[in-house]
Amino acid sequence: MSNRREFFTIVTVVCGVIVMGFITLPLIKMFMSSSWSSLSATVKDKDVLKSIWLSVYTASLAGIISFFVGTPFAYLLARKDFPGKRIVENIIDLPMVIPHPVVGIAILSVVGRNYWFGQILSRIGVRVMGSVLGIVVVLTFVGMPFYINAAKDGFRGVSSRLEGVSRSLGASLFSTFLRVTFPLAWRSMLVGIIMCSARAISEFGAVVVIAYHPMIAPVLIYERFEAYGLSYSQPVAVLLTLVCLTLFLVLRILSVPKDLKI
Amino acid sequence: MIKIENLYINFPGFSLKDINLSIEKGEFFVLLGPTGAGKTVLLETIVGLVPVKKGRIYIEGVDVTKEPPEKRRIGIVYQDCALFPHLTVLKNIKYGLHFNKQGSSESLKRLHRLVEQLRLHSILQRLPVNLSGGEMKRVALARALVINPSILLLDEPLSALDPNFKEEIREELKRIHQKTGITFFMVTHDFTDVLYLATKAAVMNEGKIEQVGDVTDIFQRPSSSFVANFLGAKNIFRGNMIKKDDRTFVDTGGTVIEVASNLRKIEGRVYFTVRPEDIIISQRPFSSSARNCYPGKVVEVINRGEVFYVTADIGERMTALITKASFEEMDLREGDRVFLSFKATAVHLFI
Numbered sequence: 001m002s003n004r005r006e007f008f009t010i011v012t013v014v015c016g017v018i019v020m021g022f023i024t025l026p027l028i029k030m031f032m033s034s035s036w037s038s039l040s041a042t043v044k045d046k047d048v049l050k051s052i053w054l055s056v057y058t059a060s061l062a063g064i065i066s067f068f069v070g071t072p073f074a075y076l077l078a079r080k081d082f083p084g085k086r087i088v089e090n091i092i093d094l095p096m097v098i099p100h101p102v103v104g105i106a107i108l109s110v111v112g113r114n115y116w117f118g119q120i121l122s123r124i125g126v127r128v129m130g131s132v133l134g135i136v137v138v139l140t141f142v143g144m145p146f147y148i149n150a151a152k153d154g155f156r157g158v159s160s161r162l163e164g165v166s167r168s169l170g171a172s173l174f175s176t177f178l179r180v181t182f183p184l185a186w187r188s189m190l191v192g193i194i195m196c197s198a199r200a201i202s203e204f205g206a207v208v209v210i211a212y213h214p215m216i217a218p219v220l221i222y223e224r225f226e227a228y229g230l231s232y233s234q235p236v237a238v239l240l241t242l243v244c245l246t247l248f249l250v251l252r253i254l255s256v257p258k259d260l261k262i
Numbered sequence: 263m264i265k266i267e268n269l270y271i272n273f274p275g276f277s278l279k280d281i282n283l284s285i286e287k288g289e290f291f292v293l294l295g296p297t298g299a300g301k302t303v304l305l306e307t308i309v310g311l312v313p314v315k316k317g318r319i320y321i322e323g324v325d326v327t328k329e330p331p332e333k334r335r336i337g338i339v340y341q342d343c344a345l346f347p348h349l350t351v352l353k354n355i356k357y358g359l360h361f362n363k364q365g366s367s368e369s370l371k372r373l374h375r376l377v378e379q380l381r382l383h384s385i386l387q388r389l390p391v392n393l394s395g396g397e398m399k400r401v402a403l404a405r406a407l408v409i410n411p412s413i414l415l416l417d418e419p420l421s422a423l424d425p426n427f428k429e430e431i432r433e434e435l436k437r438i439h440q441k442t443g444i445t446f447f448m449v450t451h452d453f454t455d456v457l458y459l460a461t462k463a464a465v466m467n468e469g470k471i472e473q474v475g476d477v478t479d480i481f482q483r484p485s486s487s488f489v490a491n492f493l494g495a496k497n498i499f500r501g502n503m504i505k506k507d508d509r510t511f512v513d514t515g516g517t518v519i520e521v522a523s524n525l526r527k528i529e530g531r532v533y534f535t536v537r538p539e540d541i542i543i544s545q546r547p548f549s550s551s552a553r554n555c556y557p558g559k560v561v562e563v564i565n566r567g568e569v570f571y572v573t574a575d576i577g578e579r580m581t582a583l584i585t586k587a588s589f590e591e592m593d594l595r596e597g598d599r600v601f602l603s604f605k606a607t608a609v610h611l612f613i
Contacts, residue, residue, distance in 0.1 A: 161344040164311045167331035168338045169409055170361030179357075183348045 027241070034235045042235035048220065052240055055217040056247070058132065059201035062139035063193040066147035071189065074148045075177070078155035092145050103141060104209025111137075134211040139200035147189075147196035154188020155181060190255040194248055201244055263287040263445050264308065264413060269317030276303050277469045281317070285462070290439050290446045292456045292477075295466035296492065301449040304466070305415045308447070309336050322412060332361065337406030341418040343398040345390040351401050352386040358409035369408065376404040380434065396427035400434070407438070416448040420455060432458060457498070457533040457612035465489045476500075477533065482579070496571075496581045497536045503611075512609075516577030520553040521609040533612040540608035541582035543572055544601045545592060553606040560598045563589075574600055 042048050077089065095103060111118045111128040121128060128134040158181050166176040182189075204218040212219060217240045225233035269281040278300050285291045295301050306312045308319060310331035319327050326334050345354050355376070359369050377383060380400040390398060399419060406414055419435070420428050436459055439446050450456065456463050456477055464474040465488075473485045481498035484490035501514035503521075512519050512534055521534065547555055558576035570589040573581040580602055594600070 159344065161340055161342070162346060164306065164309065164331070165338060165340070165344045165405075166346075166357070167311070168309050168334070168336055169358035169405070170332045170335075171357075172330075172332055172361075175361070179360075180346055 030234055030241075031238055033231070034238050038231075038235045039238065042239055047215075048217075048236050048239065051215045051217045051220040051236075052243055054132070054135070054214055055201050055240065056243065058135045058139055058216065059143070059197045061136050062143045062200040063147065063197035065136070065140050066144045066196045067189065067193055070144055070148045070192075071151055074151035075155050075181070077148070078152045079160065092148055094145075095142050096145050100142070100203065100205025101209055104138060104206035107138060107141060107206070107210060128210065130211045130213055132211075132214060135207055135214070135216060138206045138210050139203055142203050142206060143196035143200035146199050147192040150192030150195055151185070151189045154185035154192070157188065158184045187255045190251065194251045194255070198244070198248060263289070263322060264447065265318075265320040266308075267318040267320070269307065269314065269319065271300075271303060271307060271312060271314065271469075273312075276300055278303060278307070279469045281471055283464065283471065283474065285445060285447065287322075287445055288443045290459050290461045291448070292460035292463040293447070293449045293466055294451060294453075294456060294463060294492070295449075296451065298468075299466045300469040301466055302417055303469075305338065305417050305447070305449055308413070308415060309338050310334050335409065335411050335413075337409065337411035337414045339399070339402045339406050339414070339416045339419050341421060343390075343402040345393075345398060345401055345405070347390050350387050350389055351382060351393070354390070354401055355382070355404045355408055357405060362409045369410070372410060373408050376407055379438075380404050394427070395423050396430060399423065399427070399431050403434070403438070407442070407444075411444060413445045413447060416446065418449055418451070420450065420452060435459060453493070454612065457535070465492060467492070496538055497541075498533060499535070499578055500531065500533050503530055503532045512611075514578050517556060519609060520606045521611055522607045535610045535612075536580065536604055536608055537610075538571060538581045538583035540604050541580065542603045543574070543582050543584055543588075543592070543594075544603065545599075547601050548603070550603065551605060552603040554609075555601055555603040557599065557601055560594055560596050560600055563594065563596060570594075572600075574602055576602055 077085070098106070108129070109115060111121060111134075113119060113122060118128075126133070128137060162180050162184070163176050166180045167173070171179060202218065204222065207216055208219055208222075215223070217236065221233050221236050221240065224236060264283065264285040266281050266283040269278055271278040276298075281304065293301050293304065303312060307314060310326070310329060310333075314327050317327070318325055321334060321336070346357065349357070355373065359366070359373070362369065377386070380403060382397075382400060382404060385393060385397055385401075390401070393401065403419075416435070420431055423431060432455065435446070435448075438444075439459070446459075448455065448459065460477050462475065463477050463480055465472045465480060467488050473480055473489050478498060478500045480489065481493055481496075484493060499512075499514050499519075501512040501519070504511045504513055504518075510521050512521055512532060519534070542552070547557070556576040558574035558580075560572060561575050561579065562571075562573040562581075564571040564573075568586050570584055570586060571581050572584060572589070572594060573579055582602060
């Protein structure tokens with residue numbers, strides 16, 4: 001018995017080492033391969049800076065839009081049972097399982113000129129194809145499920161009794177949400193925004209279909225890789241990774257409960 | 263005050279069937295029932311947290327069936343207190359004042375009075391995680407009372423408390439009820455709470471009200487076998503406590519019984535019980551240390567195999583438990599004249 005357990009312990013550790021190596025080795029190699037000189041040259045490259053900034057701010061916008069639109073919906077899903085709720089929850093998860101270029105094509109079929117919605121948009125002068133708006137639409141589409149699921153779990157963690165007591169003390173549903181539910185669930189919501197934006201900033205396949213230009217960082221990296229090869233695209237990749245890691249690290253620290261901070 | 267008419271609730275997992283209740287202003291109403299009887303659902307329906315499809319709820323004559331909870335002015339104290347974990351004790355208590363601005367100087371006065379009455383001074387800046395069970399209950403009470411509700415609902419407020427805290431909070435509830443005149447509606451499964459606190463009670467089972475009435479009525483004249491079995495208690499009486507010389511008596515109207523006198527309260531209405539196994543039946547009066555010995559007539563004999571429940575009318579119907587051997591030895595029959603004896607210390611008082 002104890003022998004078998006020891007064997008299993010060895011298996012767990014070995015698998016752990018393999019997984020860690022699998023994740024970190026390519027990243028470490030990529031970091032090591034780009035020289036300081038090429039990195040500093042990249043930092044001064046206007047195109048690179050522009051694309052990284054575009055990536056960061058469109059992904060943040062996707063997070064913020066998800067927050068405003070997704071919060072009430074996540075609350076509804078956490079608190080109410082209704083017929084067909086399972087189906088609704090599965091629909092929310094759809095963007096996570098659809099292949100990325102398919103997402104782009106699907107969105108295109110709605111906003112394109114061959115569909116009435118696209119025709120209305122073009123008539124009032126709204127351009128989705130090849131615009132920042134298009135990028136934001138795509139990123140929100142792929143990121144939203146991550147926010148809704150995280151926020152929903154956060155709301156579920158708040159006892160509905162607390163909300164009941166708050167209502168009995170005279171607070172409306174909205175005041176109760178602001179004074180009780182939100183303060184108790186904001187960490188989950190922040191984690192949801194981080195996850196949504198993280199997913200959004202890494203999107204490539206759907207964005208190239210909708211908007212090759214203006215270029216977000218992943219598209220720029222792909223273009224440089226295609227045109228000039230690995231060594232030319234690596235510094236941009238390193239820079240994007242560094243920016244993302246820093247941003248998410250800061251947000252992650254903010255979202256850790258006070259008493260767990262070291 | 264509270265009037266519930268033909269209330270039905272039907273959800274997967276719980277239901278209420280044809281609930282009809284009428285509770286007077288200032289009453290201390292206690293709802294008894296086994297786990298899963300639907301007591302908490304009924305409470306939450308009165309507060310307005312459970313939507314009503316069929317039936318009506320009136321509060322002070324106003325139909326509130328469709329009113330949201332925030333319009334009903336009903337306080338609720340849950341078993342787990344449901345204090346807001348992110349707010350200090352003071353902010354918890356003041357929570358309701360944000361939404362009840364009318365007469366704010368008066369509500370502030372009420373806040374100070376409650377802090378004093380419930381001895382919350384020293385813990386005002388603490389967070390709920392750092393409170394003991396008794397402190398949490400007192401905070402939850404203060405929070406519900408600060409908005410001066412017309413009704414206070416209590417969901418098993420005394421269970422899950424240490425025995426000494428339990429005693430303390432029970433006293434507190436009684437004092438608050440007497441002082442404020444607020445209508446109390448409390449759910450419990452502890453008979454002590456009923457006898458100590460209730461002015462009226464109901465027993466609930468499987469979503470239905472089995473019986474409503476005076477506490478003594480429910481205990482002495484259970485309307486169904488469920489109520490009788492659920493309560494299980496016999497010999498519960500109500501009377502007036504009287505002090506004479508150094509001795510204490512309770513006058514039930516039918517008889518006068520001597521009780522142990524080391525009590526704080528000296529006069530007034532009390533409940534008391536005598537356990538059937540503490541009562542001696544004899545065919546002749548006999549002198550012993552038992553202070554209470556009464557003549558009466560056997561009115562009922564219940565055979566439980568090895569033991570017999572013998573009920574005699576001594577001005578009140580009182581039941582004694584005796585063994586089969588004693589029963590056969592005395593050859594008791596309905597209508598026989600007997601004497602019931604028990605010690606003053608065998609009388610359990612609920613003041």
